[in-house]
Amino acid sequence: MNRRRVLVAAGFGLFAVSLAELVRPGVSPIPGDELLLTAVGAVALLYAVAAALTRRRTGPERVETPDVELPEPATVPGDDIGAVLQRFPGAERVYAGAGTSRRNGLRRAAVAVLTRYRGLEPGAARQQVAEGAWTDDSDAARFLADRRLSSSLGQRVRRFVAPDSGRERALDRTVDAIAAVAGVQTDEESPGDPETTNETGTTHLAGKTGVRRRTRHWAGVSVVVLVCLAVGLLLEEPGVLLAGVVAVGYAAYARVGPQTSVDLSAARSLDDTEPDPGDDVSVTVTVTNEGGFCPDLRIVDGVPESLAVTDGSPRRGARLREGESVTFSYTVQARQGTHEFGPTQVVARTLSNSTEQELAVGQETTVTAVPPLRPVQESVPLRRQPTQYAGRAPTDSGGEGIEFHTVREYRPGDSMARIDWNRRARTGELTTLEFRRERATRVVLLVDARSTARVGHDPGAPDAVERSLGATQRVFPALLSEGHQVGIAAFGPAECFLAPDTGTSHRQRGRDLLATHPAFNTDPGADGTRHTWGLRFRKQLPDNTQLVLFSPLLDPRVVRVVRTLEAHGHPVTVLSPDPTATETPGQRLMRARRRLLVTDLRQTGVPVLDWPPGTPLEETLKREVATR
């Protein structure tokens, strides 16, 4: 620091003396010599080279701002073939001691689909795979075969030219062959454009708030100065020399730009903090400068990750004098649940662009959207399990009711209204009509809200949990109005259980729970669902309660849970939003795996309602009722 002061003082002194020399030659004690000028030029050139060589090879550095406008896209299941294979259900023990290599995983998957869909014994299936007889696709057959099968000349040439691409190609074809056995076709349906994956910022203000950083905006300008000096002196060009002086001006501007401390405040207002889902909410942000002049403020509002901006921009560039403020507004579309606006991110730059400071101003704002309950228009196919309460679920026993069931002999005490008077008139016999007795059942709607369920068939579409929740919101009031006792629970790391009940206040409680409970509306991250979950859940569950499970059915664990619940006397109906796609081989394999799990569940007598994306829930329910 001291040396710099000495240099600056010497510079100023020299400057004054030289100016005086210009006006009145002869006052300066400095020797004037052409040779000295050349020497200075050489020094400048050397310094320029040294500066250019030692300069960091990086361009300007800037604080990054997240894409706050976009909601986080759903992931399509099946990105990693290895992961899909690892938890492929069935046939685990067919290859005893087999490694975890991809090829062995594919062999296991092939055996699993062959046993399930072609009715082969595991041994026979394994033999078919080993001999390559299980598929018509020769690439796939050879890939999984135990020994080398003869290959065509073209295949040999291809292997020779590009061994890796051949392997990848064989892998893809094998996956497709396995998926084909499970009935999954290539591009069965083409869900939207796969290019729409966007990186959304999940890190708002990563702990660097308030720190002033260099931007290196003017990196390289001092090299320009030195080059001009050197060229100007060595070639004796006054114009180039003076051009160097211009560059000195910019170098000085970059280094000594005015610095004021930045002091900002921000306020955010929403025109409706409790909108209905789908409503447009207008957000107005006001940023006020409470410190000195801020020439360059880059403002990005903290839009919640879960909300999409539909109109306007949550970004704004502004210059604010002391006490001035800037106001801007934009519109977000409300989605169900509780969403939190983070603080507003501001990047404050100096006039010369050479430093920037990142700040988080303002407070958090919360918006809560609770959807109105819109009961589903079809009856929900429940399992037969009556309680003693009157309701609308038909039972297999006769008694009071509407629908005709049987006729039986009159017993004393039977209601006069139920005696078959026509028959009495015809034959003289006294008979009693039996109607199908209708009883209420007790149902708990169980939503699979684990992070593994937060996947969708298309990055832009709602994920399986959102679709499950949407379905739950429609099934819950429908079952309540049919007279059932309905409860709600979450299958996931967060605890959520609403015991089955009826009544208006229960209906309201359920509505709020579905819309705002963190178990449904926040991604739990890594799957921390404890292994004791099933046990705890069964303890909470009243006797004689059946379950409707909303799950994408992507992993064997959920199937195990269903089986355990069935074994403990809780009949389960599964409504499964299908999140799989057929874009890549991994995605097709995932679809095959899910299909296998669905088949397994159906074979054990559990009704599985497969709900493909883009179809109304009613259609799925109607189809299920029709097939019963």
Add this chain to the structure above:
Amino acid sequence: MSNDTSNGVGPIDRSPTHLSSTLALLAGVSTAVLSAYAQVALGATLAGLLVLGLGLGVGRQSPVTVGGGLLVAGVVAAGVSGAPVSATVLGMTTALLAFDLGTTALGLGEQLGREAPTSEVELLHAVASAAVGLGVVVPALAIREVATGGQPVSAVFGLLVVVLLSVVVLRRADPLSGRRA
């Protein structure tokens, strides 16, 4: 529950902002005009202009830096091949302005996006940068006019050493400390 939650919000356009890009290209064009005293110089500045425009088109920093460097080289070449001093000095100013405004356009585009309203900030940066350039050019040309009689070599030498010293000091100055170097 169909796909009604996915609406038409596309990815954010993070390409360089329009106003600063236009101003940067204008500055580049002026540089080319001011350097049109020699074929080499004009070639270099035109190439610089092209690369700069390309960099702004694709939104990348390195072509903008290279383009700025070519513009500067063109101005130096023009100065060496006999362009008037005022043209050289002004050309240097516009060349550095082109680089500065291009980089500003990139930075604003990256941080706020092209759609965000940023024009007031961009105009302020442009005016300030231009003012700095003119603030140096005008006195420099004025001193040269005053001393146009016989520049004593000793005075030139003294001034040059001052410039060199200031570069050394400025290179060490830390913009974060916020104090005058």
